[in-house]
Amino acid sequence: MDTYEKAGLLFNAxxxxxxxxxMQAYRGDLxxxxxxxxxxxxxxxxxxxxxxxxxxxxEGDKLKMLAGSLDDLSEIETLIGKYKGDFAADxxxxxxxVNVAKPTVASADGVExxxxxxxxxxxxxxxVDELAMEKGDFKGQGAGEKVATLYDxxxxxxxxxxxxxLADAIARKTDAKRADRGPV
Numbered sequence: 001m002d003t004y005e006k007a008g009l010l011f012n013a014x015x016x017x018x019x020x021x022x023m024q025a026y027r028g029d030l031x032x033x034x035x036x037x038x039x040x041x042x043x044x045x046x047x048x049x050x051x052x053x054x055x056x057x058x059e060g061d062k063l064k065m066l067a068g069s070l071d072d073l074s075e076i077e078t079l080i081g082k083y084k085g086d087f088a089a090d091x092x093x094x095x096x097x098v099n100v101a102k103p104t105v106a107s108a109d110g111v112e113x114x115x116x117x118x119x120x121x122x123x124x125x126x127x128v129d130e131l132a133m134e135k136g137d138f139k140g141q142g143a144g145e146k147v148a149t150l151y152d153x154x155x156x157x158x159x160x161x162x163x164x165x166l167a168d169a170i171a172r173k174t175d176a177k178r179a180d181r182g183p184v
Contacts, residue, residue: 001026001058008034011047019144023059027124027147030054030068032078049075051095053123057151062088065151069096069123073173076113076166087111092154094130096123101172105159108166114159115169119176131157 001016001024010016013028029052035045051068058064063086070076076095087093093111096118104115118126131153138146 001056003061004030008044011050015143017142017144019057019148023057023064023144023148025144025147026054026056026058027143028054030056030066030083032075032082049078051075051079053096055124055127055147055150057147058086059088062086063091064088065092065094065147065154067094067096067123067127069098069118071098071178073097073100073115073170076115076170080108080111084109084111090155092151092157094127094154096121096126097173098178099173099176100169101174103159103161104169105161105163106166106169107163113166114161117176119178127154 001010004010005016009031010026011029011031013026016024016026019025029050031047032051033047033049035047037043038045051070054066054068056063056066063083066083070079094114094116096116098119100115100117102117106113106115116126116130127150131150133150133153137153138149141149
């Protein structure tokens, strides 16, 4: 997580903190495509693409868990291209995607990605619901410890969704768009 922070890839961070022995947890957004350089000092404009509501757990320099929301399933290819080198061999990856056709376990290059449709919602809440966890499961824990607890539950989670290739999942994507919210 420190490497991502130094590279400016953590955006709208809720927290980044220790989550047990050698583990770091992060919640916020994760940059997929950086914004253009805005001035001579190298400052950047806002990112062009984000993994929104990211929930990440890293051990050393490897991502043990990464979850978040994508506006378009095609963005997963950008995410994989940018971060796959940091994926732990036993990592768990869950993405809530606006235009995925149905819940799916998609695989590419030996990595499984749990893809779940979500037009509107919060990644953390949806993930806790998906894993059938309750508030009591997190009682007395700090923010980082909660992410580690969620990961421990995710390790043994066996979704009963169709298993297909990531390419097939992308080919099946729908035309759904994220629900915009604004002043009423």
